[in-house]
Amino acid sequence: MAEKNDKYGKELDLAVRIVHMACSLCQKVQQSLVSAASGHVLAKDDDSPVTIADWSVQATVSWLLSEFLEGRSVSIVAEEDVQTLSKPEAASLLSAVVNTVNECLAEAPKYGLQCPKKVLGTSQILEAISRCNSTGGPTGRHWVLDPVDGTLGFVRGDQYAVALGLIEDGKLVLGVLGCPNYPMKKELLNYNHQCNQIKPTSPPSSDIWQKGCVMYARRGTGQAWMQPLIHGDTKFEWPNSATLLQASPVDDPSQATFCEPVEKANSNHLFTEGLASSIGLKNRPMRVHSMVKYAAIARGDAEVYIKFARSGYKEKIWDHAAGVVIVEEAGGVVTDAGGRPLDFSRGLYLEGLDRGIVACSGPILHDKIIGAVYASWDSSNL
Ligand SMILES: Nc1ncnc2c1ncn2[C@@H]1O[C@H](COP(=O)(O)OS(=O)(=O)O)[C@@H](OP(=O)(O)O)[C@H]1O
Ligand SMILES: [Mg+2]
Numbered sequence: 001m002a003e004k005n006d007k008y009g010k011e012l013d014l015a016v017r018i019v020h021m022a023c024s025l026c027q028k029v030q031q032s033l034v035s036a037a038s039g040h041v042l043a044k045d046d047d048s049p050v051t052i053a054d055w056s057v058q059a060t061v062s063w064l065l066s067e068f069l070e071g072r073s074v075s076i077v078a079e080e081d082v083q084t085l086s087k088p089e090a091a092s093l094l095s096a097v098v099n100t101v102n103e104c105l106a107e108a109p110k111y112g113l114q115c116p117k118k119v120l121g122t123s124q125i126l127e128a129i130s131r132c133n134s135t136g137g138p139t140g141r142h143w144v145l146d147p148v149d150g151t152l153g154f155v156r157g158d159q160y161a162v163a164l165g166l167i168e169d170g171k172l173v174l175g176v177l178g179c180p181n182y183p184m185k186k187e188l189l190n191y192n193h194q195c196n197q198i199k200p201t202s203p204p205s206s207d208i209w210q211k212g213c214v215m216y217a218r219r220g221t222g223q224a225w226m227q228p229l230i231h232g233d234t235k236f237e238w239p240n241s242a243t244l245l246q247a248s249p250v251d252d253p254s255q256a257t258f259c260e261p262v263e264k265a266n267s268n269h270l271f272t273e274g275l276a277s278s279i280g281l282k283n284r285p286m287r288v289h290s291m292v293k294y295a296a297i298a299r300g301d302a303e304v305y306i307k308f309a310r311s312g313y314k315e316k317i318w319d320h321a322a323g324v325v326i327v328e329e330a331g332g333v334v335t336d337a338g339g340r341p342l343d344f345s346r347g348l349y350l351e352g353l354d355r356g357i358v359a360c361s362g363p364i365l366h367d368k369i370i371g372a373v374y375a376s377w378d379s380s381n382l
């Protein structure tokens with residue numbers, strides 16, 4: 001864990017504890033969603049799903065950051081808002097969120113944090129969610145939160161992540177990525193060859209599935225770390241143990257494993273297929289929901305992550321912030337398709353992104369992949 005006196009050490013220490021708590025919250029909600037025939041899964045205006053977990057994590061993280069940092073002035077850029085939750089017909093949903101948040105905060109002492117003196121009321125929870133309405137920008141400190149990244153994976157009982165990053169003066173300074181269904185050891189996963197998604201080797205109820213991990217890194221340290229996920233209902237002593245992450249040394253593109261989004265609608269699978277065949281790639285793609293793709297690169301389970309959204313889609317900073325700093329500190333390189341670093345200083349979106357995102361486990365491989373992207377792009381646009 002970070003030294004207390006180091007820059008951002010206090011913030012990182014707090015963020016890691018908060019992400020552990022959020023992961024525990026998500027695990028409980030996911031279990032109830034998967035076991036119930038129908039759960040609280042709603043569709044947003046863009047048809048993407050949102051659940052009790054998305055709002056509950058946002059409220060919990062917001063409350064904890066405000067409580068332990070600069071109070072209400074803490075700036076948080078996050079995905080969810082309270083529009084749907086505040087509607088009269090959403091009363092039962094809102095009360096489920098209120099209960100979920102209070103249950104989670106009551107566990108804070110297990111993570112070495114103080115819980116609220118009184119149970120939080122509905123208005124406090126709505127306020128905590130809506131307080132995360134910062135738009136970021138080039139100056140000042142902004143926390144960047146994706147409460148549940150890969151909500152589709154979450155509702156399918158599959159992979160998802162809790163992602164918390166910090167930007168200062170437009171630069172990423174730290175990232176924490178909680179991956180509740182991504183086991184500490186790659187050997188505990190196998191590939192489901194039908195759909196190429198990461199699946200556990202055992203059913204979701206097993207210990208293996210429950211053993212997720214939390215990764216974190218501070219900019220400029222050259223180190224990224226991983227802790228086993230802590231479960232709220234088990235006995236443990238904080239601090240948690242951590243192991244150093246190392247991205248893969250493979251620099252031959254034909255030997256690489258590619259990661260990409262599961263949904264064709266979120267990334268151009270045909271382009272990556274063409275790219276893969278142009279470089280003689282042997283391995284099947286690892287199609288996995290959420291920022292677990294960045295986690296896979298950071299810890300050497302895969303070498304390349306490519307996301308080329310349809311033209312006109314603007315990538316949001318919370319879908320990348322935590323993952324990018326962790327990959328880079330583990331030895332990887334993340335840029336757009338033109339080889340330029342991602343720009344987190346321009347508000348909610350990665351403005352000026354050239355085509356899409358290319359994350360690789362090291363600089364030599366990255367150069368080669370960018371070259372191959374250029375060649376494939378030219379030939380696919382002839
Ligand atoms: N049309 C479109 N194109 C590209 N990206 C989109 C699109 N719609 C949504 N999103 C964002 O993708 C986030 C999930 O990315 P994934 O890589 O997990 O996608 S996938 O589920 O594996 O297909 C997802 O994050 P969450 O909403 O946090 O799940 C979205 O922010
Ligand atoms: Mg997301």
Ligand SMILES: [Mg+2]
Nearest residue numbers: 079146148149
């Ligand atoms: Mg999300």
Ligand SMILES: [Mg+2]
Nearest residue numbers: 048049079151
């Ligand atoms: Mg979403």
